[in-house]
Amino acid sequence: MNPVFSNLLSRIGPPLIAFVLFVGAWQAVVAIAELPTYLLPKPSDIVAAAADNWTHLLGSVSTTLIETILGFLLSVIGGVLGAILLASSKIVERSIYPYAIVLQTIPIVAVAPIIVIWFGAGIRSIVTIAFLIGFCPMLSNTLIGLNSTDKNLNNLFTLYNATKWQTMWRLRIPAALPYIVGGLKISCSLCVIGAIVGEYVAGVGGGQGGLGYAITYAAMRIQTPYLFACGLMASILGIAFYQIVNGLSRKWLGSWHESEMRGDHD
Amino acid sequence: MQPILRLQDVSKVYPNGTAAVQEANLEVGEGELISFVGPSGCGKSTIFRMAAGLSAPTAGKIEVLGTTPEEARRSNGISFVFQEATLMPWSSVRDNVALPLKLRQAPRKVQDEEAERALELVGLQDYAKALPRQLSGGMRMRVSIARALIANPRILLMDEPFGALDEITRQTLQEELLSIWRRNPGMTVLFVTHNAFEAVYLSNRILVMTPRPGRISREIAVDVPYPRGDRFRTGPEFGRFVGLVNESLKH
Numbered sequence A: 001m002n003p004v005f006s007n008l009l010s011r012i013g014p015p016l017i018a019f020v021l022f023v024g025a026w027q028a029v030v031a032i033a034e035l036p037t038y039l040l041p042k043p044s045d046i047v048a049a050a051a052d053n054w055t056h057l058l059g060s061v062s063t064t065l066i067e068t069i070l071g072f073l074l075s076v077i078g079g080v081l082g083a084i085l086l087a088s089s090k091i092v093e094r095s096i097y098p099y100a101i102v103l104q105t106i107p108i109v110a111v112a113p114i115i116v117i118w119f120g121a122g123i124r125s126i127v128t129i130a131f132l133i134g135f136c137p138m139l140s141n142t143l144i145g146l147n148s149t150d151k152n153l154n155n156l157f158t159l160y161n162a163t164k165w166q167t168m169w170r171l172r173i174p175a176a177l178p179y180i181v182g183g184l185k186i187s188c189s190l191c192v193i194g195a196i197v198g199e200y201v202a203g204v205g206g207g208q209g210g211l212g213y214a215i216t217y218a219a220m221r222i223q224t225p226y227l228f229a230c231g232l233m234a235s236i237l238g239i240a241f242y243q244i245v246n247g248l249s250r251k252w253l254g255s256w257h258e259s260e261m262r263g264d265h266d
Numbered sequence B: 001m002q003p004i005l006r007l008q009d010v011s012k013v014y015p016n017g018t019a020a021v022q023e024a025n026l027e028v029g030e031g032e033l034i035s036f037v038g039p040s041g042c043g044k045s046t047i048f049r050m051a052a053g054l055s056a057p058t059a060g061k062i063e064v065l066g067t068t069p070e071e072a073r074r075s076n077g078i079s080f081v082f083q084e085a086t087l088m089p090w091s092s093v094r095d096n097v098a099l100p101l102k103l104r105q106a107p108r109k110v111q112d113e114e115a116e117r118a119l120e121l122v123g124l125q126d127y128a129k130a131l132p133r134q135l136s137g138g139m140r141m142r143v144s145i146a147r148a149l150i151a152n153p154r155i156l157l158m159d160e161p162f163g164a165l166d167e168i169t170r171q172t173l174q175e176e177l178l179s180i181w182r183r184n185p186g187m188t189v190l191f192v193t194h195n196a197f198e199a200v201y202l203s204n205r206i207l208v209m210t211p212r213p214g215r216i217s218r219e220i221a222v223d224v225p226y227p228r229g230d231r232f233r234t235g236p237e238f239g240r241f242v243g244l245v246n247e248s249l250k251h
C-alpha cells in the first residue's frame, strides 16, 4: 500500500471507527428503548431535521459567522492597539490596566441586556458582545508580550539610540507576536460563544436570526432534533474558526518561533 | 592627551545588594586595545555596561569621549558586542547586521551595502538571507560582531566575543579584529576574555581583575609592536607574558 495513504489511514482510522461505533450505538439504543424524539432524537432524526431546514440552517450559520468575524476583528484591532497604547507609557498602563482586569472578570452575560438597551436588538449588540468577550484576552496577552522583550535586545536598541517608536515597531511588536497569536487562539473561540450568547439576548441579527436565535426558537417549540442540528453546527463553526486562526498563526510564526516549530531541520 | 575612557573610583552595587565592582580606576587612551581578564562574576560585563551608559554606577565617575556615557552613546560613539549574540530571531542575518544603520535611518541601499561588507569581514557573506536559528552559535557571534562593526564606532566594547568559537575560527577572527583595528587608528577596543593567550596576543595592555567585588588589581603592558603574527605567538616572549597573566590571576 502507498505509505502516505497507510499513514493517513492509521491516523484517521481509529477516531473514525470510534465515531461510527458511537453514532451507531446511539441510533440503536434510542430506537430499541423507544425514547421520545423530543427527549433524545436519533442521529437519523437530526440529519433529517438539518436536511429539511437546510436553507434556514445555512442562513443561521452565515449570520453567526459574520457576527463572529466582525466581533473578532474588532477585538483583535482593539486589543492590540489598546495594548500598544498602554505599553507605550508606564503611567497610562499603571492607571488603566487594573480596570482592564476588572473588565475581564465581569461575566459578560450579566451585562449583555444593558448592551441591548444601548445598542438595540440586532447585529450591533451581538457584535458588541462578541467583541467584549474577545477583547480582554487580546489586550492582556498582547500587553504581556510587549513587556517581555529580551533584556539584552532592549539594551541593544538603547545602545544604538532607537527612538521609542522604533523600539516598539522593530522590537517589541515582533517579540510580542507569539503572545498575540496566543491571544488570537483564545479570543477566536470566545467570539463564537459571544456571538451565540449575544443572539440569545439580542435576538435577530442581520437579515436572519443566527444560530443562537435558532436555538432559543427551537427550544421553545421543543424541536429537539433541529436543536441538536444547530448545536452541532455551532460546534463545527467554532472548531473551523479555531483551525483557521491556528493555520494563520503557523504561517506567520513558522519561520522563527519555537512555539510553532515542529522539529523541522531545514 | 584626553583619555577616551576614564573610570574614577567607580563602584556598582546591584539593587539586590551584590557588590559587583569596587572602586575601579582606569584610563584608556585613544587607539588602545585593552583586554580585561578575571574570574567569572568579577564584574567585567558590569564595567562594560556602565561604560556604554546602559547601567549607572552607584559611586564614582565615568567619562567617555570627554563626556557622559549617555552622551557618547548618543553621538553614535559606542558599539557593544554582548556576551550572548543577542540577535532578533525574526530578522535575517543581513537585517540584524544593518540594525544600527537602520535605527539611524540610513538609506536602504547604504544599509544593504554596508551589511554585505561587514558580513564579508566575518566570513558570512553567503548567509545574508538566513535566519539566526539556522546558524551555529559561533556564526551567530560573528553576526553580532559584524553588527558592532557596521556602526563604525570610536569605542568598541567586546564582551568575550570569541568564547564560543573553535580555535581556528577564533584565530581567524583575532587576525580580523587586529587588522580592522589597525586600519582604524582612532578606534579603541576594550575586550573581555578568559583566555590568557588571547589577551596577550591581541592587546597592548591587559587589566587583571580580582574576584567579586571586582577591582583592577594589576596592569600588564604588552609592549610588542604590531603586526605580531605567528612568530610572536610561538616565541619565548609570548610564554613569559602568558605566565605573567596567569600568575596575576592566581593572586
Ligand SMILES: Nc1ncnc2c1ncn2[C@@H]1O[C@H](COP(=O)(O)OP(=O)(O)OP(=O)(O)O)[C@@H](O)[C@H]1O
Residues within 6 Å of the ligand: B014, B015, B016, B018, B019, B020, B039, B040, B041, B042, B043, B044, B045, B046, B047, B083, B212
Ligand atoms: N542585573 C543584576 N542584578 C544583580 N546582580 C547582578 C546583575 N548582573 C550581574 N550581577 C552580579 O554581579 C556580579 C558581576 O557580574 P558580571 O556579569 O559583571 O560578571 P562577569 O565578570 O562579566 O562574569 P563572566 O565572566 O561570568 O561573564 C556577579 O556576581 C553577578 O551575579
Ligand SMILES: [Mg+2]
Residues within 6 Å of the ligand: B044, B045, B046, B083, B159
Ligand atoms: Mg560577563
